[in-house]
Each structure stands twice: as C-alpha cells, then as structure tokens.
C-alpha cells in the first residue's frame with residue numbers, strides 16, 4: 311500500500327508575540343488605549359492569556375450524566391465539554407480533523423458519537439476517530455492519532471466548576487485559584503448540600519473589548535452613577551431606601567464593604583459586611599420585584615420559623631467573585647465572559663438553583679427557585695444594560711488615537727488606604743481601582759511571557 315507521511319515534526323503552536331514594549335503600555339496608574347483596540351494584542355491574548363492560564367469552561371451540573379455535552383469556547387477555540395461514556399470530563403476541540411468544520415452545532419445534548427455534517431467523519435466522545443465514509447479511498451492509516459480530535463490536555467474541577475488549560479506549565483487548578491477559593495466556598499456553602507446547579511442563561515453581546523467587562527467586575531466607583539435608574543427602581547415603593555444596592559447611595563467608601571485583590575488576576579467585591587448576620591436580613595434588602603409578595607407569603611406559610619432562611623436563599627448574595635480571566639460569580643449568577651473579537655464580547659449569565667439536599671425544604675424548593683429566577687432576572691435586565699452601554703461607549707471613546715491613556719489610579723498613593731493580608735491579598739475601600747491595577751500587572755506579566763501551549767490527540 312502506498313504510504314502517506316504522517317506525524318512529521320509538528321509546526322510550533324501559537325504565533326509570534328507582537329513586538330510591543332509592555333512596560334510602555336501598562337503603567338502603575340494607567341494603561342494605553344491599544345490594549346483595548348489593537349487586533350494583534352487581542353490575537354496574542356487568545357494564546358498568552360486564554361492559552362496560558364486556567365480558563366472556566368462549564369459547570370458539572372450542565373453535564374450531569376455520561377455522554378452529556380455543552381459547546382463553549384476557550385478564547386476563540388470552539389470546544390465540546392463533555393463527560394465521555396466512562397464518565398471522564400474532557401474538553402474536545404469542536405473542529406473536525408478533516409477540513410476543520412465544527413463538529414457539534416448544538417448548545418448542549420447527549421451523544422456517544424459525533425458525526426461531521428460536511429463529509430460524515432465520525433468521532434467517539436473520547437475524541438477518537440471512529441470511521442470515515444468509503445475508507446478504501448484513503449491510502450493512509452486512519453488509526454493514526456493525528457486524525458483524532460484535538461483536546462485540551464488538562465481539565466480539572468473545583469467544587470463543580472470545570473476549568474481547562476493548554477499550558478503544561480500552569481500550576482494545579484487549586485493553586486491557580488489560591489485564596490479566591492475561600493469566597494467561592496462561602497458562596498456555595500450557604501446553600502443546602504453546599505452546592506447549586508446551573509440553569510439556563512441570559513445571553514448578551516456588547517461591542518467592546520472583553521477586558522472592559524473584567525475591569526468593571528469589582529468596580530464600586532460606578533454603581534451610584536451608572537445604575538441610578540436601577541437603584542431608584544429597587545427602592546421605588548419604600549420610604550427607607552434600603553433595598554438592593556442602596557449601600558452605594560451615600561459615600562460607599564464609608565460603608566463596611568471592601569474590594570480585595572487575591573493574586574493571579576482574581577478579585578472580590580464583598581458587600582456582605584453591609585448586611586446584618588441573621589436569618590432574613592438578606593431578604594429584607596432584596597430589591598423589589600413583581601410578584602414577590604406571593605412568594606414571601608407562601609414560603610412563610612409553609613415553613614413558619616424557618617422561612618427567613620429560605621427567603622435568604624432566594625435573595626441575591628451581595629458578592630462579586632472574579633476569577634481571571636472569564637468567570638464572574640455575582641449575586642446568585644455565574645457570568646462568563648467570552649471574547650469574540652477585539653471589539654466584541656459575549657457575556658452569558660447562568661442562573662443557579664438550589665437543590666433540596668437535606669430534604670428539609672420539600673416542595674418549597676420549587677418556590678424558592680421560582681423566586682430566585684425572578685431575582686436573577688433583575689440585574690441582567692436592568693443593570694447589565696447600564697454596564698454594557700458604558701463598555702460600548704468606552705470602546706467608542708478609545709477610537710481617538712492621540713488621546714492615549716486610560717487611568718486607574720483611584721486610591722494610589724494615599725497612605726493607609728490598603729491592608730495586605732498574610733496570603734498577599736490587598737484590601738481597600740469599595741470604590742478603589744487597586745484590583746484593576748493589580749490585574750493589569752498580571753496581564754502584562756502573561757503577555758510578556760508566552761506559554762508553550764499544547765494540545766493532545768491521544769485519547
């Protein structure tokens with residue numbers, strides 16, 4: 311049989327880093343506009359950032375059974391994240407090895423085998439090539455692993471959150487997360503069985519760079535101004551004006567909430583200190599929503615003295631937990647940032663639901679989740695649009711080439727403004743931009759040191 315050369319030395323993966331002096335673009339107090347506007351920087355980010363660190367892919371509850379899958383992206387790489395038929399989590403490239411067509415075109419489902427719609431090549435959900443139509447037309451050995459789907463070589467979970475990395479030199483996922491695990495643990499542990507399940511999503515696209523969403527994720531400076539109409543709406547029927555995000559309404563830096571930088575680009579806006587620690591306190595500040603009186607009445611009737619804790623479960627947790635570069639846990643949502651191009655970004659807001667693990671909620675869990683859905687509709691419908699508008703207006707403003715700098719120096723140089731914890735975390739007042747300055751230091755470090763990324767084809 312005539313042979314066909316296969317598995318020759320592969321070309322190096324990735325591309326040459328653009329020739330920028332990163333120190334000139336990122337300073338302690340400001341960044342250059344091109345980090346948001348230059349296509350070659352965006353292209354490099356897809357390898358240096360999204361290929362260099364652990365990136366959030368999906369939640370285990372989205373693929374609860376063997377053979378379940380969801381389609382997502384890692385940077386620009388289309389992936390099928392699945393549990394294969396033996397239960398192993400994998401992140402397969404959603405890219406046929408024949409001529410490159412996407413293999414799976416559904417958002418989610420269940421499949422042991424994927425067949426390409428173009429010429430019918432089929433692959434097992436391990437990524438292995440199963441067969442091709444009319445194989446006698448091929449002289450080469452189709453069992454060669456070069457025809458298997460590419461896959462992300464390292465896939466790990468932290469308490470249900472599935473991450474992947476292409477970087478063989480990345481630390482273990484738990485070490486990459488480091489101290490941001492603590493607020494994630496607390497966010498989960500307030501629920502029965504210390505877990506939530508992910509439900510359907512609000513999907514939103516904005517015309518702006520992906521970092522604008524990350525820069526905003528712990529920003530306490532904009533709330534009173536950007537979200538004025540939401541704050542007013544949340545408090546419309548109340549004389550005391552204490553609902554929703556009202557702790558931003560006077561002088562936010564005087565409130566007990568704080569912003570904290572954890573390292574590796576992860577940060578945290580903790581608004582929980584604004585709320586008393588007693589059952590029902592969270593419910594009492596929940597923003598007003600149509601129909602909430604019905605849910606409250608029903609839950610109180612069914613649970614009696616246990617009702618305040620159940621009502622707290624329906625209320626939004628006042629935190630923003632931001633895991634670099636693409637996972638934002640806020641309120642009761644999981645928000646995922648997905649870059650599309652240098653000036654386009656998808657943000658997907660997954661609702662989460664409570665599971666009655668302990669069996670003490672009974673059918674009331676459905677009421678809690680129904681009300682939880684309502685509280686989760688609030689921010690994406692009335693708050694995210696404020697933020698997305700600002701992101702688009704920033705992108706418009708940054709089109710002016712001669713006006714070069716974006717400032718992030720709020721709090722910088724003010725003595726006594728920050729405290730540094732034993733774990734290296736930095737804590738400051740709610741409106742401070744320290745989280746953005748520190749994240750850009752990390753961004754610069756990653757951009758200047760391209761990773762030697764790898765894919766795998768062995769199953």
Ligand code: FES
Pocket residue numbers: 406407408409410411426427428429430431
């Ligand atoms: S591109 Fe998939 S079978 Fe041809």
Ligand SMILES: [Fe+2]
Pocket residue numbers: 526532533536537693697
């Ligand atoms: Fe906002």
